[in-house]
Amino acid sequence: MPILKNRLVRPLATLATTLVAMLAAAAPAAAQNYPERPVKIVSVTSAGTGIDDYTRLLAKFMSQKLGQSFVVENRPGANMIIASDYVAKSAPDGYTLLLSGSGAMAANPFLYRKLPYDPMKDFAPIARLSVLPVALIVPGSSPYHTVNDLIAAAKAKPGKLNFGTSSTGYRTIISAFNEAARIETVSVPYKAANMLLTDVMAGVVDYSLVEVSAVTPHLQGGKLRVLAITGPARLPQLKDVPTLAEVGLARNALTTWVGLFAPAGTPPAIVDKLAKLALEFTTSPEAVAHYQARGSAAYGASGAELRKGIIADQQVWKQMISLAGIEPE
Template sequence: MRFPHRIARALCAALCAPGLLAGVSAPAAAQPWPDKPIRLVVNFPAGGAADTLARGISPGLSEALKRPVVIDNRPGANGIVGGDAVAKAPADGYTFLLTSGGAVAIDPFLYKKMPYDPIKDLTPVASVALVRVYLLVHPSVPAKTLEAFIAYVREHPGRLSYGSAGNGSTPHIAAEMFKRAGKLDAVHVPYKGAAPALSDLLAGQVQFMFDPGPGLQHVASGKLRLLAVASAKRAAQYPDVPTLAEAGLQDVDGDSTFGVYAPAGTPPAIVERMNREINRTLAGAQLQENVNKLGGAVAPLSIQAFAERQNVDRARYGRFIRQAGITVD
C-alpha cells in the first residue's frame, strides 16, 4: 500500500517522537539524569567539618538538579566505611561521597589492608573547601601562648592527651607532625569523628586537639583557647594567630582539601555536570560564610586541578608518614 506523502510524513513524525520507541530501542528510552534523589554519603559523623560542608552544598545542588540530595552519614574507620560504600555503589550518578582530604590522601599509607583503593575506585568530582586545623587547648592547661604550651608539654611528658577525628585523620597527623617537630610526648585518643573528640575536649577529658573548624565557635566564650594554626601561613580569619613554624616547629602543615567523589566508572558527563553545579554552589554567600566560620576557604576547582591537588597532598602526607613510621592496624 502506498501512502500520500503528507500521511507518510505524519506517520514518521509520530513514530520518531521521543519516548515512543521505548519498546524498540533501550538507549532511546533512557531517562535524563537525574530522575530520582541523589545520595551524598558523608563518611564521618554529623557535626564534623565534612558533614557541615555536605549540608552546606546540598540545598544548592538540589535546586540546580531539581532533585533531592540526601545526606547519608556513614562514619567508621577514619572514613573507610563510607568510602567503601561509595566505591562499591553503582556508577550511575546517584551516589557520591563528600570526604576529608585525609581519607583519600592519608589512609592508603596507614592501613595495610583497605577494602577499596581510593585512587582506582573513586573518581574526583569537585573540590569543596580547603580545611585548616587549629590547635585548641582546654582552659585547664595554664599555657596562654603557643610557646608556653610547647614548654608545658615538654615539662609534662606523656601527661597530656589529645583527641582526634580518628587514627590517620588529618587532625591526628597534624598532631603527630607537631610532636615530631617539637620532640614532644603526648597521648593520642582517637575518636569516631571530630565532633565527639571536640565534645571531650570541651569536657576536659583530653587537653588539646587539632580541630578542623567546629571548635572555633567556643573560643570567644573562653571554653577553649586558640593557640596556633597548623598551616604554612596564617589564616585570614585569625591574622593574630601564629603558625607552628613561627615557634620554630617546621614542616607542620595539616591543610587538606575536602571534596566530592563518585564511584569509578561514573559517566564523565555526569561528573562534569556535578563539578559545574558544585562550583556554582560554592559562590553562594551563605555557604562561604559557613566555611569562613570553620576557619577554612571555599575551593572551587576544575576536575583536573582537584585531582592534581590531591596528588600533591598524597605525596606530602605519604612522605611524612613513612619518615615517622606511623601505622594503623
C-alpha cells in the same frame, strides 16, 4: 575463503563503528537530561557535624539548580572507609556521590594494609570544595598562651603532658607536630571528636589538633584557646592566631580538604555537569557564610586539580606516618 572473510569483517566493522557513534551521541543526551531521579550524596560523617551541614547545603543548592532531589545519606565509621567503599562499589551513573576528605583519599592508603577501595582507581574526582585548616588547641584555662609555652612545658616535663586524638589520621598529625617540636607527650585516644572537645574544654586533655571548623563554635565562651593553625596563611576569622610555619614549624603546613567524588566510570559529561555546579556552589552566599562561621575557606578546584592534590598529599601523609612510627592496621 579470504573473500568470505572480508565479507564478514566489513559488516562487523561497520556495525562497531555505528555502535560507537550511537554511544557517543547518547552520552551528551544523558548528561543533558541528568538527573532524572533523586541523587544520593553519601557523607563520611555523622549528622550534625560541620561537614554534614556543608553536605546538606550542597545538596540543597544542587536540588535548586537541577530541579531534582539531592538527598544526604550519612555512613560514618571506620575512619571514612565505610562510606568510601560503599560509593566505590556503587553504579557509575551519577546517582550516588561521595563527599569525603583527605583522610579517606590521602591518609588511609598508608594507615591500612588492606583498604577495600583504591582512591586513585575507584573514583572520578568531581571538584574540591573547601580547605579546612587544623587548629592547635588547649583548654581555655590552660597556662599555655603560645605554641612556645606549650613546647617549653613539654620539654620541661617529658612524658607528662597528654594530647587527645579522635582518629589515626589526627594521631599522625600530632605525632608529626611532636617530632618537629622535639617533645614527648602521651596519646589519649577518643572514639569521637565531640568527646575529645568536651575533655579539652574540661582540662582533662592538655592539647590537641583538630579541624578549625569544629573549634570555632566553642571559642566565644572562652572554653578553648587556639595557639596556631596549619595552612599557608592566617584566617580572617582568627587574624591574631599565627600559623605553625610562623612559629618555626613549617613542616606542619598540612590542611585537610573536602571534595566531591563519583564512582569511577561515571560518564564524563555528567561529572563535568556536576563539577560546574559544585564550583559555583563554593562562591554562593550560603557556602561563604558557612566558611566564615567555621573558619574554613573555599579554594575550589577542578577534578583534575583535585586528583593532582591527592597524589601530592599522599606523599606528605606517607612521610608523616613514617615519622610518627605508626604501623598500618
